[in-house]
Amino acid sequence: MINSDFNPSLSHPYYFIRKGLLEKIKSHAHYLQGKLLDFGCGSKPYKALFGHVTSYTGVDFYNEGHPHANEQIDFFYDGKSLPFTDNSFDSIFASEVFEHIFNLNEILPELNRVLIIGGKMLITCPFVWPEHEKPYDYARYTLFALKHELEKNGFEIVTTDKAGDYFSTIMQMRIAYLHDVLLPKLTLPFLVSLAKAILIPLVNIYGIALGKILPKNSGLYQNNIVVVQKMR
Numbered sequence: 001m002i003n004s005d006f007n008p009s010l011s012h013p014y015y016f017i018r019k020g021l022l023e024k025i026k027s028h029a030h031y032l033q034g035k036l037l038d039f040g041c042g043s044k045p046y047k048a049l050f051g052h053v054t055s056y057t058g059v060d061f062y063n064e065g066h067p068h069a070n071e072q073i074d075f076f077y078d079g080k081s082l083p084f085t086d087n088s089f090d091s092i093f094a095s096e097v098f099e100h101i102f103n104l105n106e107i108l109p110e111l112n113r114v115l116i117i118g119g120k121m122l123i124t125c126p127f128v129w130p131e132h133e134k135p136y137d138y139a140r141y142t143l144f145a146l147k148h149e150l151e152k153n154g155f156e157i158v159t160t161d162k163a164g165d166y167f168s169t170i171m172q173m174r175i176a177y178l179h180d181v182l183l184p185k186l187t188l189p190f191l192v193s194l195a196k197a198i199l200i201p202l203v204n205i206y207g208i209a210l211g212k213i214l215p216k217n218s219g220l221y222q223n224n225i226v227v228v229q230k231m232r
Contacts, residue, residue: 034090
C-alpha cells in the first residue's frame, strides 16, 4: 500500500504533484524487473508498485537536510561509490534524487557499473518545485539535459515522459504558496487548521475542474520521467 503522503487525497496541499508522480511511476513500473536497486530510497514510498521484482534493495546517502529516522534503508553510501559489485542489479529506480546530487557525472557511472548490460533504470526528478532538503538541493533538469547526461554515461533512452502540465503546475505552486507561506502567518493555530481543512480541498477541486476545460500545454510541468537502458 502506498502511504497517503505519496498517494494524496484532495485535502493534501501537494495533491497535483504527488498524484501525478504516482500515476507516472505506476505506468512505467513494468520496465523494471528482477533484482531492483532503489537509489535514494528513503522510506521506499513506491515499493508496493514493484511487487513483481525478485528483490528490492534500498540505498541512500545521509545528509542533514533529510533525516532518515524510521526509513527503510538497507545500505548507506558515501556519496561517491556504491557498496555493490559490478552488474549486481537487473534494474534501478531513482525517484526525486538527481536534484540532490551535486556530482551527478560521478554517480551516473556508478549506477551504470552496478546495473547489468541491458538493465533498465527508471528516473523521476522535479522540473518545477521550491527549494527543499536545504542545502542539498542542487539542480532542476529539463528532459534535454537529462538525456544528454545519461547518454554520455553509457545509457540509451527507452522513453521519456512528463508529470503535470502548464495549468496543473501553476495551480500546484499557488496551493503550495497558500499552505507553506500564507497560512502559517495566521496567529491562531485553530484558524490554520480550519483554513487547511476547508481551503485546500476546495482549491484542489477547483483546479481539477478548470484543468479539464482549459487548453493543454506541456511546456511547463512538474516532473521528468525517464526510462533508460545500460548499453556499456
